[in-house]
Amino acid sequence: MDGTDALRQLMPSHPGAGDAVDWIAVERSWGTGFPRDYREFIALYGAGAVDDYLCLLLPEPRAPEGVEPAFQGMETETLNALDLWQHKAPAGSGRSGLIAWGVDSSADILCWRVIEGDPDAWPVVVWNQDDGAWLEYRCGFAEFLCRVFRAQFDACPLGSTGLWGNASPRFLHHDEESRLRGRGLDPWTGEPDPFAGMFSD
Template sequence: MTNLSDLTRLCPPPQTQPDPIDWDRVEAELGMHLPEDYKLLASTYGPGRFSDYIGIRHPNGVSPYSSLTGPMPSRVRAYLQDDYDQGTYPVPHNPRDLFLIGSTDNGEYLLWITDPADAPNTWRIAVNEARGPQWFTMTGPSRPS
């Protein structure tokens, strides 16, 4: 079973087929290629939330603020860069290598670590603690470090 088939078994996708995504346009607009598993997830589920708690950025987001290509990824990167430069919170990765992919209702950010930039299928996920200094980096399936 793939990770997506596990997810669709636990959380069935919407009954209606999501709108198609022009991945070439999205990647050109972002200036980077995206992980194949993300493209499959976004194409299968469309925009929305999981358990009314985790929001995943999507090319067809319902607003510019929930869109993968909207203003939030660059705003969050600038916010993290300020923290990184000032030492406010110990951002464990270079903010230039972080790209916002989602968030929780508590305020945690889910970010791709886009290094190496030319190998998106190897990118890991970093998650910050919403009201504290902790960061968690996913090193692989279900293995936070």
């Protein structure tokens, strides 16, 4: 069973999830292909969050020169990661590039370390904000998530253990989360949201 199939069993998608992406435009903009398991994830799940903690980013073409990239988008988080990498890259990591694919509520940034060759071989690197250090994992995107959900690393890579060993993680696409909030519900509990409407015009 490959990583995407294992992830699908651990964390089922929901109706209406998934995003269509112009991968030719995205990959031309970034100057590289993207890992197959990530492309499959975006088609099946899309951009959204896991248990209101881990935000998985939608691939987007890079902003033209002189234009600000999308707030909290893939390019913005990649620039944040590269700034941290420049100052605190692990010894022996060379001149690797990074592409961010996730962020969490602990201010961790989850990336691929972009090395020459097959994108499916890119390792995952995590900026752990609590430790102020980069951690590298010799696995791909889907396998990394599965191993977090199964607690299969020596220690939790993230700042919170909420997903660590979580046997039933829940994914919500951003649009579904917005739809539920619009109905006055807390998307993560299904209960009425006591703050619904407080911040609207």
